[in-house]
Amino acid sequence: MSERNLTLLTDLYELTMMQGYFHAKDANETVIFDAFYRTNPDGNGFAITAGLEQVVEYIENLHFDKEDIDYLRTTGLFGEDFLEYLSTFKFTGDIYAIPEGTVVFPREPLVKVIAPIMQAQLVETAILNIINHQSLIATKTSRIVHAARGDGVMEFGLRRAQGPDAGIYGARAAMIAGCIGTSNVLCGQMFDVPVKGTHAHSWIMSFPDELTAFRTYARLYPTACILLVDTYDTLNSGIPHAIQVFKEMRAEGIPLTFYGIRMDSGDLAYLSKEAKKMLDAEGFTDAVISASNDLDETLITSLKNQGATINSWGVGTNLITSKDCPSFGGVYKLAAIMDKKTGKFIPKIKLSENEEKITNPGNKTTYRIYGKDSHKVIADIICLVGETFNEDEPLLLFDPIATWKKTLLAPGTYTMRELPVQVFKDGECVYHSPKVMDIQKYCKEELNTLWDETKRLVNPHEVHVDLSKPLWDMKHALLDKYHFE
Amino acid sequence: MSERNLTLLTDLYELTMMQGYFHAKDANETVIFDAFYRTNPDGNGFAITAGLEQVVEYIENLHFDKEDIDYLRTTGLFGEDFLEYLSTFKFTGDIYAIPEGTVVFPREPLVKVIAPIMQAQLVETAILNIINHQSLIATKTSRIVHAARGDGVMEFGLRRAQGPDAGIYGARAAMIAGCIGTSNVLCGQMFDVPVKGTHAHSWIMSFPDELTAFRTYARLYPTACILLVDTYDTLNSGIPHAIQVFKEMRAEGIPLTFYGIRMDSGDLAYLSKEAKKMLDAEGFTDAVISASNDLDETLITSLKNQGATINSWGVGTNLITSKDCPSFGGVYKLAAIMDKKTGKFIPKIKLSENEEKITNPGNKTTYRIYGKDSHKVIADIICLVGETFNEDEPLLLFDPIATWKKTLLAPGTYTMRELPVQVFKDGECVYHSPKVMDIQKYCKEELNTLWDETKRLVNPHEVHVDLSKPLWDMKHALLDKYHFE
Numbered sequence: 001m002s003e004r005n006l007t008l009l010t011d012l013y014e015l016t017m018m019q020g021y022f023h024a025k026d027a028n029e030t031v032i033f034d035a036f037y038r039t040n041p042d043g044n045g046f047a048i049t050a051g052l053e054q055v056v057e058y059i060e061n062l063h064f065d066k067e068d069i070d071y072l073r074t075t076g077l078f079g080e081d082f083l084e085y086l087s088t089f090k091f092t093g094d095i096y097a098i099p100e101g102t103v104v105f106p107r108e109p110l111v112k113v114i115a116p117i118m119q120a121q122l123v124e125t126a127i128l129n130i131i132n133h134q135s136l137i138a139t140k141t142s143r144i145v146h147a148a149r150g151d152g153v154m155e156f157g158l159r160r161a162q163g164p165d166a167g168i169y170g171a172r173a174a175m176i177a178g179c180i181g182t183s184n185v186l187c188g189q190m191f192d193v194p195v196k197g198t199h200a201h202s203w204i205m206s207f208p209d210e211l212t213a214f215r216t217y218a219r220l221y222p223t224a225c226i227l228l229v230d231t232y233d234t235l236n237s238g239i240p241h242a243i244q245v246f247k248e249m250r251a252e253g254i255p256l257t258f259y260g261i262r263m264d265s266g267d268l269a270y271l272s273k274e275a276k277k278m279l280d281a282e283g284f285t286d287a288v289i290s291a292s293n294d295l296d297e298t299l300i301t302s303l304k305n306q307g308a309t310i311n312s313w314g315v316g317t318n319l320i321t322s323k324d325c326p327s328f329g330g331v332y333k334l335a336a337i338m339d340k341k342t343g344k345f346i347p348k349i350k351l352s353e354n355e356e357k358i359t360n361p362g363n364k365t366t367y368r369i370y371g372k373d374s375h376k377v378i379a380d381i382i383c384l385v386g387e388t389f390n391e392d393e394p395l396l397l398f399d400p401i402a403t404w405k406k407t408l409l410a411p412g413t414y415t416m417r418e419l420p421v422q423v424f425k426d427g428e429c430v431y432h433s434p435k436v437m438d439i440q441k442y443c444k445e446e447l448n449t450l451w452d453e454t455k456r457l458v459n460p461h462e463v464h465v466d467l468s469k470p471l472w473d474m475k476h477a478l479l480d481k482y483h484f485e
Numbered sequence: 486m487s488e489r490n491l492t493l494l495t496d497l498y499e500l501t502m503m504q505g506y507f508h509a510k511d512a513n514e515t516v517i518f519d520a521f522y523r524t525n526p527d528g529n530g531f532a533i534t535a536g537l538e539q540v541v542e543y544i545e546n547l548h549f550d551k552e553d554i555d556y557l558r559t560t561g562l563f564g565e566d567f568l569e570y571l572s573t574f575k576f577t578g579d580i581y582a583i584p585e586g587t588v589v590f591p592r593e594p595l596v597k598v599i600a601p602i603m604q605a606q607l608v609e610t611a612i613l614n615i616i617n618h619q620s621l622i623a624t625k626t627s628r629i630v631h632a633a634r635g636d637g638v639m640e641f642g643l644r645r646a647q648g649p650d651a652g653i654y655g656a657r658a659a660m661i662a663g664c665i666g667t668s669n670v671l672c673g674q675m676f677d678v679p680v681k682g683t684h685a686h687s688w689i690m691s692f693p694d695e696l697t698a699f700r701t702y703a704r705l706y707p708t709a710c711i712l713l714v715d716t717y718d719t720l721n722s723g724i725p726h727a728i729q730v731f732k733e734m735r736a737e738g739i740p741l742t743f744y745g746i747r748m749d750s751g752d753l754a755y756l757s758k759e760a761k762k763m764l765d766a767e768g769f770t771d772a773v774i775s776a777s778n779d780l781d782e783t784l785i786t787s788l789k790n791q792g793a794t795i796n797s798w799g800v801g802t803n804l805i806t807s808k809d810c811p812s813f814g815g816v817y818k819l820a821a822i823m824d825k826k827t828g829k830f831i832p833k834i835k836l837s838e839n840e841e842k843i844t845n846p847g848n849k850t851t852y853r854i855y856g857k858d859s860h861k862v863i864a865d866i867i868c869l870v871g872e873t874f875n876e877d878e879p880l881l882l883f884d885p886i887a888t889w890k891k892t893l894l895a896p897g898t899y900t901m902r903e904l905p906v907q908v909f910k911d912g913e914c915v916y917h918s919p920k921v922m923d924i925q926k927y928c929k930e931e932l933n934t935l936w937d938e939t940k941r942l943v944n945p946h947e948v949h950v951d952l953s954k955p956l957w958d959m960k961h962a963l964l965d966k967y968h969f970e
Contacts, residue, residue, distance in 0.1 A: 130648070166618070
């Protein structure tokens with residue numbers, strides 16, 4: 001992505017509004033926008049945030065080429081003075097974000113942009129596009145990996161992804177959330193993640209017979225010898241032929257380090273159990289039994305519950321498209337405007353008849369609260385920047401809607417961690433994106449801070465995201481103000 | 486896309502199989518692969534094929550850079566002789582495809598690749614990725630445009646698309662299938678399609694009050710003045726303020742050419758009817774009433790049936806992700822291998838317990854049969870290349886599974902058209918991709934060849950795709966052969 005100019009990857013209205021601010025208002029009015037989401041996808045108990053590295057690249061590459069200016073001129077919507085301004089456009093603001101691989105919850109600002117309004121408005125669409133996509137796939141993957149109960153899950157979805165980027169960055173997000181590899185070679189090259197795969201039905205069909213196809217493959221790739229057994233007849237042809245080849249390898253003294261079978265059709269519960277018996281009977285007790293074929297977390301759970309002996313899962317379409325919930329729903333809302341006279345931020349709120357759609361105003365940050373002994377998440381608290389907390393003092397949490405629901409944390413029983421980090425300062429990147437496999441490691445640690453009840457795939461326990469008292473007061477003062485005016 | 490090297494946008498197994506063919510078989514064995522799909526998405530009666538232009542660019546740019554070779558070396562899977570071969574790799578085969586914007590049906594080869602097996606195997610993943618994605622979004626869009634019954638539909642989904650490409654090429658596919666514009670500026674630049682959009686809630690919120698925000702916008706964009714009326718209170722604030730601004734424009738003699746309101750929340754049926762009354766009462770009878778907010782073909786149909794007065798639709802998430810069915814399911818299957826001695830293709834078939842998954846063997850093409858007077862589609866027929874048909878002779882069609890279901894078309898009552906065209910010949914592109922807006926025009930003509938019953942959104946009439954007698958005979962001879970062996 002770093003070589004692509006994505007500056008025009010924006011909704012037209014961002015540009016028409018920019019021109020409006022250019023002409024009608026002080027273009028340098030500094031504002032705060034929050035990117036956040038309202039509901040966990042797929043009924044999950046949390047989300048995994050991802051895509052920040054690509055947001056950083058996008059912001060760093062923001063510039064209007066001559067071709068971009070020429071194109072915008074052809075729309076007839078923009079004046080020469082504004083186009084001239086765009087030709088020297090540069091992002092000069094601050095950005096804070098929650099690092100990739102972090103467990104996050106609804107309404108927490110994942111990305112916060114503090115910049116002149118013309119700049120902050122322009123970047124809305126691309127930031128949402130990138131964060132929405134990768135967070136969606138990371139969250140879906142975490143569900144699938146959870147269902148696999150420690151077995152390896154491989155990302156195999158490129159051919160069904162919604163275009164090249166969905167394949168590339170979807171695979172990246174899948175790796176962050178715990179896949180052990182991807183079939184996507186370009187993703188492997190770009191992000192230094194393990195690539196996986198063996199052969200397709202066409203390999204088998206292009207040989208005179210299955211046994212020859214297997215033998216040929218085994219000779220070429222003896223150290224990663226997973227044979228696809230369902231081209232003709234899994235139990236009567238595929239598995240017996242695979243066993244025959246493994247026996248030949250054993251007889252020839254070729255070490256059987258990583259070998260086994262893959263099934264891509266049929267009744268995977270029944271076939272895997274039969275396959276295990278047949279392999280065990282010949283002493284191939286450590287053979288990999290791999291399965292693919294429209295799998296998702298529900299099917300994997302069902303197969304596990306049926307006693308399927310599959311120990312390696314190739315997941316394609318349903319992972320790479322997040323089939324049951326193919327959008328993340330992140331939004332980007334104005335939270336404050338700086339008063340130029342005082343230099344202070346005036347909080348802004350978006351009203352709605354729907355309580356969930358009312359925004360949280362002001363310049364905010366998010367803290368995570370852990371049990372001191374359990375190291376598990378107790379709750380998150382969204383507060384105003386500048387608020388301080390002391391772990392040696394009691395902390396009163398209260399539900400921001402049903403405010404009578406209160407929890408008092410005793411001093412010394414909890415620890416707190418601020419989630420966002422600064423990513424841009426005055427337009428310069430001050431953040432170094434970790435490597436994907438390091439993010440994966442961090443994400444695994446993050447998942448370990450959740451109780452099992454929150455990781456449950458259906459009806460998970462909800463982690464509370466509370467507002468600090470000062471933020472709650474600010475929000476309700478604004479609500480009252482609008483109702484009285 | 487033309488500047489990106491997508492050569493490694495492939496599944497690893499394509500490369501491991503390629504190396505296998507390189508070592509174990511004659512690498513120049515010519516084969517035929519068909520890309521086709523098995524089921525129309527979303528229960529639709531047809532699909533719209535799209536993405537060919539990007540397939541052409543991908544094939545033309547296929548080459549392994551030094552960086553690609555270096556990367557593949559690091560995987561430890563590939564030998565130097567094979568890597569050396571890759572460094573001079575070029576596609577030298579033939580490709581036939583059904584042009585973009587064509588109405589297509591299950592099992593028809595959308596793309597047919599005739600090439601040495603190493604080449605034909607490599608391109609599988611990217612061809613499927615591109616065709617699956619764009620055909621999916623084009624088909625979904627055609628449903629939404631159908632539901633809008635002649636009203637304009639705008640594509641607004643970029644922020645919820647599955648990555649940048651999903652936004653860009655999804656918008657391209659949406660334009661092919663009949664959207665009147667997209668909010669995606671980069672798509673507008675790349676494909677010369679109309680871009681649309683006005684302003685967001687943040688525009689309103691960044692002014693001291695709604696009226697000032699509206700007035701400012703109207704002064705800047707008097708010829709495309711659609712005002713967003715739901716930031717505070719649609720009926721009591723937004724619409725009255727919009728009407729006030731339109732009145733001021735009228736009083737100042739500013740021509741009200743394209744003006745109106747947009748609603749992004751609330752009960753769109755009720756609000757639009759109230760809005761229409763309020764606008765009509767002030768003489769603004771030709772005002773645009775535009776709506777957005779999680780729309781799809783079902784909601785638009787429901788709003789139409791409730792008498793909503795909306796006449797312009799902005800559709801985002803559900804279009805750009807094809808929410809109810811986010812994957813197209815196209816597959817790429819081996820159909821024949823050339824016998825080097827005779828130069829003839831030996832047909833190949835993939836068996837399955839599922840009748841739908843048994844492939845059609847051989848070197849095939851597809852004809853569409855139209856009623857001579859109605860100009861509507863009667864059926865499609867998949868046949869072997871070289872079969873000839875004479876419209877002055879009777880044509881017997883039969884169901885390929887329930888073969889007793891027969892239809893005899895009388896001479897002179899039907900016309901036929903071959904659907905695929907040649908795209909590559911000996912590795913050279915021999916096809917010129919039309920401009921997107923010309924494909925849109927062609928697609929509209931294509932949709933006019935369908936009976937209304939096939940365009941119905943729920944339980945549509947199924948158009949039959951039959952096999953010619955020679956193809957049916959070939960397929961069943963192969964099935965018998967496998968069963969007896």
